[in-house]
Amino acid sequence: MAGRINETIGGRLRKVLKSLSRAVSGGYAYCRYSLPVRLKRWSKAVFVAALRMGRIIETLCGRLVKVLKSFGRAGSRGYPYYRHPLPVRIMHWSNVLFLAILLMSGLNILSAHPALNWGKSSYRGVPPVMEIRGRENDRGEISGVTRILGHDFPTTGFLGASRGPDGALTIREFPSWLTIPGDLWLAMARQWHFFFAWLLVVNGVAFVTYSAVSRHLRHDLVPTRQDWRSLGRTIVDHMRFRHPTGEAVKHYNVLQKLAYLGVIFFLLPLMILMGLGMSPALDALHPGWIDIFFGRQSVRTIHFVVALSLVLFVMVHVFEVIVTGFWNNFRSMITGYYRVESEADHE
Amino acid sequence: MSNDDKLTRRGLMARLLAGVSLSVLGGCDRLTGTSWFPRVLGLGEKATHKAQRLVVPRKAMAQEFLAIDLSPQFRSNGTSIPDNPTYRALAADGFAGYRLEVGGLVERPLTLSLAEIRKLPSRTQTTRHDCVEGWSAIGEWKGARLSALLEAVHLKPNARYIVFLCADPMEEDGTSPYYESIDLEDAFHPQTILAYELNGTPLPIENGAPLRLRLERQLGYKMAKYVMRLEIVEDFSRIAGGKGGYWEDQGYEWYAGI
Numbered sequence: 001m002a003g004r005i006n007e008t009i010g011g012r013l014r015k016v017l018k019s020l021s022r023a024v025s026g027g028y029a030y031c032r033y034s035l036p037v038r039l040k041r042w043s044k045a046v047f048v049a050a051l052r053m054g055r056i057i058e059t060l061c062g063r064l065v066k067v068l069k070s071f072g073r074a075g076s077r078g079y080p081y082y083r084h085p086l087p088v089r090i091m092h093w094s095n096v097l098f099l100a101i102l103l104m105s106g107l108n109i110l111s112a113h114p115a116l117n118w119g120k121s122s123y124r125g126v127p128p129v130m131e132i133r134g135r136e137n138d139r140g141e142i143s144g145v146t147r148i149l150g151h152d153f154p155t156t157g158f159l160g161a162s163r164g165p166d167g168a169l170t171i172r173e174f175p176s177w178l179t180i181p182g183d184l185w186l187a188m189a190r191q192w193h194f195f196f197a198w199l200l201v202v203n204g205v206a207f208v209t210y211s212a213v214s215r216h217l218r219h220d221l222v223p224t225r226q227d228w229r230s231l232g233r234t235i236v237d238h239m240r241f242r243h244p245t246g247e248a249v250k251h252y253n254v255l256q257k258l259a260y261l262g263v264i265f266f267l268l269p270l271m272i273l274m275g276l277g278m279s280p281a282l283d284a285l286h287p288g289w290i291d292i293f294f295g296r297q298s299v300r301t302i303h304f305v306v307a308l309s310l311v312l313f314v315m316v317h318v319f320e321v322i323v324t325g326f327w328n329n330f331r332s333m334i335t336g337y338y339r340v341e342s343e344a345d346h347e
Numbered sequence: 348m349s350n351d352d353k354l355t356r357r358g359l360m361a362r363l364l365a366g367v368s369l370s371v372l373g374g375c376d377r378l379t380g381t382s383w384f385p386r387v388l389g390l391g392e393k394a395t396h397k398a399q400r401l402v403v404p405r406k407a408m409a410q411e412f413l414a415i416d417l418s419p420q421f422r423s424n425g426t427s428i429p430d431n432p433t434y435r436a437l438a439a440d441g442f443a444g445y446r447l448e449v450g451g452l453v454e455r456p457l458t459l460s461l462a463e464i465r466k467l468p469s470r471t472q473t474t475r476h477d478c479v480e481g482w483s484a485i486g487e488w489k490g491a492r493l494s495a496l497l498e499a500v501h502l503k504p505n506a507r508y509i510v511f512l513c514a515d516p517m518e519e520d521g522t523s524p525y526y527e528s529i530d531l532e533d534a535f536h537p538q539t540i541l542a543y544e545l546n547g548t549p550l551p552i553e554n555g556a557p558l559r560l561r562l563e564r565q566l567g568y569k570m571a572k573y574v575m576r577l578e579i580v581e582d583f584s585r586i587a588g589g590k591g592g593y594w595e596d597q598g599y600e601w602y603a604g605i
Contacts, residue, residue, distance in 0.1 A: 109481070112479070120485065121485045122422075191389065194392065195392075278605065279605035282604070
């Protein structure tokens with residue numbers, strides 16, 4: 001019985017192997033499409049693609065022109081809509097100030113040891129993930145090099161070497177205009193950093209409490225079922241710089257909601273947690289808890305990566321603010337009022 | 348409302364925006380230079396100190412590591428060999444003549460040789476050293492429990508801080524010796540030791556021979572190297588710069604828990 005089963009299995013295996021070997025070595029090539037047909041089809045495909053690209057570029061340019069035009073005629077039509085209540089406006093601008101100071105004092109702190117490592121310690125016989133270095137060669141020429149994952153990038157003028165307030169190129173991890181204090185001064189940078197870290201935490205707790213109590217969170221930030229359904233369309237709209245007009249501007253779109261929720265409930269808490277994780281005192285709360293994040297030096301690296309992510313968020317945020325009508329958006333975050341262009345007015 | 352009016356308002360906003368960003372960029376240094384602003388910033392340090400003492404239990408232990416986590420070479424920072432003739436003479440003799448003095452607010456002042464310190468109850472711990480600059484290194488330390496030493500000298504009731512006076516001068520002219528201070532809560536913590544061994548060998552000079560403090564729940568600059576004398580005090584405001592440590596006198600936090 002067992003022998004027969006083995007035989008059948010063996011036979012099948014042989015058949016499969018035979019057909020495989022035929023596919024690889026045997027058989028012959030059959031010309032399915034002649035050369036003229038192939039040429040015709042390819043040229044058509046390329047032509048159509050070029051046409052589409054042209055149209056996309058045209059629409060993008062048109063949109064950009066519209067955006068630029070909108071700079072000159074903000075608030076001339078439509079009606080004012082109260083979009084941002086006072087507490088949200090105050091907390092928004094406090095956050096702008098606090099995060100700017102935290103970033104700049106943080107870069108001053110990072111300058112004291114301008115290398116990021118992965119793992120529990122910095123000295124494991126493994127090179128850093130990222131390292132900023134300034135060098136001076138025999139001829140007295142100064143240059144900055146940033147090494148990321150073993151690759152050197154020339155970063156003279158920004159990282160490693162940059163022009164100070166006197167205009168002379170000097171060896172410095174980060175340019176002086178990007179650090180608080182302007183001079184490398186670890187003790188003072190730490191004072192700034194921790195003081196404003198406390199304010200950021202207070203502001204964050206206030207915001208989350210306010211948003212929960214006032215239902216700002218549920219009404220304005222949590223995506224609705226409809227939002228989720230519009231996700232794909234919203235992504236396409238964003239890529240084409242097509243933005244909601246008319247009544248739709250009274251609500252955040254789904255990408256906006258997700259971005260804000262991501263920053264408020266993921267990036268900022270992670271940032272604070274990684275900051276606390278670098279504290280030798282808090283590490284003792286539950287010895288080894290920072291190993292969840294692969295150890296203290298990884299925690300320090302994540303703290304920096306999250307900072308970069310926040311910078312990226314701010315860049316996209318400011319970009320969207322500009323392309324969707326800078327003055328209208330900016331004013332609404334100061335006075336609270338956003339001018340809604342009624343559909344009839346819209347071109 | 349006329350068009351001009353709006354333009355002015357917009358101009359005002361632009362000026363406001365420019366003003367805010369400029370004041371963030373340039374004004375910070377001016378604020379740093381005032382006498383009052385750093386004091387305001389100092390409130391953050393006080394809040395951190397209070398909050399961490401509140402949250403972290405007194406006897407919470409710092410993380411300890413395994414032999415595989417040890418740094419191949421334990422980084423030396425700050426002084427690598429004290430520029431002090433008395434110290435150099437002691438080092439040349441293998442610290443045979445070294446005596447640790449314990450004085451101040453104690454009932455029984457003590458002078459201990461290295462051999463006597465080695466006879467005190469000891470502790471061996473593999474811990475991570477976190478420098479204020481940002482780097483960490485892991486080493487295995489063996490040393491006398493500070494609590495045992497303090498019990499032997501009997502603290503007076505008004506004793507509040509342990510001051511560590513060191514052999515390494517921080518100025519080139521040989522003045523301004525390194526010093527540090529810790530409170531009794533940290534002094535009696537089980538992981539607070541006066542280390543005489545690193546990675547199973549006598550403490551190297553660049554890491555603070557013959558004796559250095561290990562204070563595992565704070566940053567590296569608190570862990571004084573080349574300790575010569577312990578002074579138990581009620582208040583450190585009249586020692587050196589009055590801030591309780593060499594780096595504290597340069598503006599660093601006395602409580603270095605973060």
